[in-house]
Amino acid sequence: MSAAEQVKTLEKRISELERENKLLHDTVEYLKHKLFGRSSEKTSVLSSGQVSLFDEAETQADPKAAEPDLKQVEGYRRKKFNGQRMELLKDIPHDKHLCTLVEEDRFCQTCNTALVSVGEEFIRTEIEFIPAKVRAIDHYRETFECRTCRKNGQPYMEKSPMPYPVIQHSMASPSTVAWVMHQKFVNAIPLYRQEKEWQTLGVNLSRATMANWIMAASRDWLSPVLELMHKRLLQEKYIHSDETPVQVMNEEGRKNTTDSYMWVYSTGKHSDHPIRIFEYQPGRNGRYPQKFLKGFSGYLHTDAYSGYKKVDKIARCLCWTHLRRKFVDALPKDIRGPDATFPSQGITYCNKLFEIEKTLEDLSREKRKSERLKQEKPVLDAFWAWVDSTKAKILPKSKLGGAVNYALNHKHELMNYLEDGNCSISNNLAENCIRPFTIGRKNWLFSGSPKGAAASAAVYSIIESAKSNGLSPYKYLYYIFSQLPGVQFGQHPEYLEDYLPWSPEVQEACK
Template sequence: MYTKNEILELKNRIIQLEKENKTLHETVEFLTHKLFGRSSEKTSVIAGQINLFNEVETESKPSAPEPTLQEVANYRRKKFNGQRAELLKDIPHDTVICGLEEDERFCEKCGTSLVSIGREFIRTELEFIPAKVRVIDYYRESYECRKCRKEGLPYIEKSPMPYPVVQHSMASPSTVAHIMYEKFVDALPLYRQEKEWESLGVKLSRATMSNWIMVAARDWLIPLTKLMHQKLIEEKYLHADETPVQVLMEPGRKNTSESYMWVYSTYAGSQTPIRLFDYKPSRSGNCPQKFLKGFKGYLHTDCYSGYNKVPEVIRCLCWTHLRRYFVEALPKDIKSPEATLPAIGIDFCNKLFSEEKLLVNLTPDERKMKRLETEKPILEAFWRWANSIKQSCLPKSRLGKAVDYAVKNKEGFMNYLIDGNCAISNNLSENSIRPFTIGRKNWLFSGSPRGAEASAAVYSIIETAKANDLEPYSYLKFLFKNLPGVQFEAHPEFLDEYLPWDQWVQSSCKKKA
């Protein structure tokens, strides 16, 4: 027979095992969803239930009639007059006249010759013209003064030549810009570009293309990113994020070691939008501390503690990250009672995002006042709710981690109320780093630290170009055509003319509407 104490111990052990079992089931569901489920955090709205998944909350109307099958069947995509003309307005047009041959222009009744009386428009087609390459051979003319030669004082002058983007190579500005655009915008690895060049009749190896990228980035792009870095530090509001990257041949490290690509961005209202990538072999807080040396202001990040090493900043934490924790805490069956608490957390976040949508066009001072009026009560209610359920949540459960994540970092989540220029989320930085993460899925790793640094420079130029409404390929080509030959080492101020917000650059590389 068991004693009372032994029975009590067994009951406690059973309760503990049930909790562990529940946590393990939750973990399996979460990992299964990560592997096979949708990556989007949006979910459907169920009438009569809390709106879980629309980032901007909308009022559900249970009384609204459901669409009938006939209504659904009759749905057609809305079109408007001139839609096709608007789509093709900036594309060159050629006209093809379909007429009768000369020997067919006669009347079948009387044999008289036919005369054209007009044209009838039939249709418009979009034609694809494959890319082509051409070789440009540069020659330099020499000029001689015949008079001086007769006097025994020969004088010869040679015409100036454009500087090459890569010395002692056949690389042109358009070629290097195209290779960079394909890899860093379209996420096309160099081995696939190698095949494309071969189809055009050029055997251009991936090693050659890689070397062109590294040399062009070192000579022309990195000096420009260093200038952007100086201007970034002068800002008052910044965003930061980081993501892993595998880099081969790092000194003293295995090829399987995890390195990081950091990104730093100016805030949405900046007059000089900048997006800078910085490759580092670690995720240490020393990395942002060194990069942001001299910066004083508001820093928008996730809750990673490494950013605490950056001195003299006010950290504004990301509510999108917090919302994601609650989304991940949802069970597979969102109708189950266990979905209620995560749904409430999501609903609080949705209400805040919904309020933020209404403040976009306000001035910073107006936005600050409106936030205190409309969002602070929601925040206070959220913290009361989070503290009330904290003790009842299993610490290792997804919900327990979400609540703990919120409560422990309350100050950082509230700091965006201090200044109207601060943002409720770090989405700006996440959107900047997303093209890198997409590209990483294709090219998988950087071949060397030099390659990773070159990649960081190219991504910086491309994402900064996008932020300034420039066409990335045009901007890269513009830089490689005009920067070689500029004596910016002796006169650093010359580089100011090549920054993406300069009028000359804007007029030359502006993205077409």
């Protein structure tokens, strides 16, 4: 080998090592940020002429809104307005407490004449906390007898009807079961901490008993409602889906450290009857959404997970927030440096789409589709042209290369939202649905059994569906547990219609 060839070989090797070193450096910085950095994508404006690369476009303020007046918040105090306190307290009952003179002090200290009230003066409003109380209700049944029939030798007796218990042979009541579920699945308070709270109230209620209540009540009363909601969901045209890991103990044939998954399925943003359904499954295989969504034909909003390809007769709409996150992950540590140019351009394109989307929220389906083609299609064309021109200038295995390849590999699914005005540009709806579950998971860590995980899925489904329909989760749970037991919905399934979260009776009772 000649000297020139050796030099050329060495130069090629040096170039390869530099690229490899760059990839390793980027990987280390990315992992450090994931481990120690802020999880939020928000930050200040990066440079003149660029929008903030980390501000979620969906949450940005209206660009036409007036700038805040710093004089209004001088000293970091919140600006007050007339009636602010009354607005905060408008939904709670008010009791009047009048401070007055005792009878023996109602005399004039000058002439000893009795004093007469001439008016009252409002001083202040306070919020009083009344601790919870527990009481035992002893149910008795009264028996009635017809004395005339008894005299005629034909004794007739009748017993008064009894309310059906929420759990057979148990001291559970609708209010206690609803409260245990509300504390765990809304307030993310684990059962062992609830056990201590019950003890302070004078009740030795074990976590095992509460767990049994949750499973029994979910099986008997929540599951029938959810089955009907599932049927309604499959009749929708737009569905959002997402999944997150959950650790479940005592799964047959599996180690306790093996990841199971909680799947969530949601109606679209513009649905008349919002539905949120959670489903526990022991894995992340595509056969699970395939089975759950059997019979659905429409637009399915998801991330790029390949398992959803097994779902038949659907058009997938992928999430631009996920794509944007890929570009955010590609930003170098020095986000103002030259290496940030390409990632920042990708983020800017995504942000522009989200900004346009925000202005179209109140339009009709047809008008929204028309405006998307008019306003967003040019931005999309420019973005794809930029992606094609960028691909040759970057390292394929780098974070930026991954973002570009992700976009190119899923171009068709990323563009599908343009086909229908009620399709969404992101899958944030499903992610927001599953967030309460991930917050609760940090506290209770795992489910004790597959039955417990299935019960948790049922409760989360009812709670999140209640929220999306403007209901109080506790009131809706209490309504189901107090009204549904005893209803013959097995013989008459149509009776369950009255217990769906959008039914007039539920809306009136559970706000």
